[in-house]
Amino acid sequence: MKPIQGSFIIGYVSILIKGDQPELFFQKCSRHGITIWDMKKHGPDLCEGKIKLADIKLIKKIRRGTGYKVSFVQKSGYPFLLKRFLRKRPLMIGLLLALFVIIFLSNIIWEVKITGVPKDIEEKISKQLNQYGVHPGAWIFSLQSPNEIQQQLVKDVPELLWVGVDQKGTTFYLEGVEKIIVKEIPAGEPRNLVAKKNGVIKELYVSKGIARVKVNDYVEKGDLLVSGVIGEDTVEDSTKGLVAADGLITANTWYEVSVTVPLEYYDEQVTGNNETKYYLKIGDFQLPVWGFGSPDYTDVHRETREATLRLLKWESPVKVVENVISEKTYNRRDRTKEEAIQIGIDQAKADLQLELGPEAKIMTEKILHESIEHGKVKLHLYITVEENIGDAQLLNQGD
Structure with a gap:
């Protein structure tokens, strides 16, 4: 018979059977499910064959009461090599220490x-x-x-x-x-300041140029606020000059915003209970090395981190995976209409503040319309804001 596949990995032994018609003993072993290969007859009462390491106990059991003598003449395969290696403790310890040091040094930042x-x-x-x-x-x-x-x-x-x-x-x-900050208009270039949105002027401070509006004036987008042309009202054109108009033009502006807030909602909370598991990952296969079993959590939050195991400059296919499993709960909660309205107002103001930037100041808000549909509060708000509406506009030298 041909050697069985993988016999070296699982280990095998050569046995010598001595007795009358030793081949009958091998036949008896085969009937008990023992695989035998490379059978050789060395004499009328002597026969040799190879069996798997795992079948040795069964061979000894079958031999009892048969009168045959069984001798193990050769041991081969990975289990016996490993056993011989483990007996050489100094060598084994040295190799393990060397491997540990190499892996350690390969997984720190240099x-x-x-x-x-x-x-x-x-x-x-x-x-x-x-x-x-x-x-x-x-x-x-x-x-x-x-x-x-x-x-x-x-x-x-x-x-x-x-x-x-x-x-x-x-x-x-x-x-x-x-990051390179690109200025739309170079400093010192002649320019006007115009309104970038509709509003009512509240404060006016002009450091350069001639103001063309007053406090409490209503302006529309594009209206001239500060002129960069000095002396344009004089009779003599020669007295005119061009400057880079500059100043702070604060106005009250207004926005209409719609927002929807559900009366029923669910919040997610982490209880603080968690378990950490570690795996060695090769491709799609993961071998657990620490933290076995599954936690008895109904709902969980998973946080996974992976790090490649390195050996010197060589990046191995093995990854160390850390998986933190945290227990979480879902809680159903209800809001009153008043709570939903306040949350909607706060949300609308926060979104508008984010859009306008930190320099804008939200002054007042007014609910224009409110309704409840399908378990949700719908709001239409009118919000007034105090903000700088000045926008630079280049002047042509011929102006």
């Missing part, structure tokens, strides 16, 4: 390179990275993903327009693009 930005911004980025824990000597598995670091840097360093973060081996590479 260098952080920052390119594409001036020195002052590079120092700010380096300072922020230290706060994130990204520095030489940091354990890679303890860091956020490059994508998370990239988003956080753009948020914390306002001078950055864009930054790319990449990890190659034990080195972190960051390439940044500095």
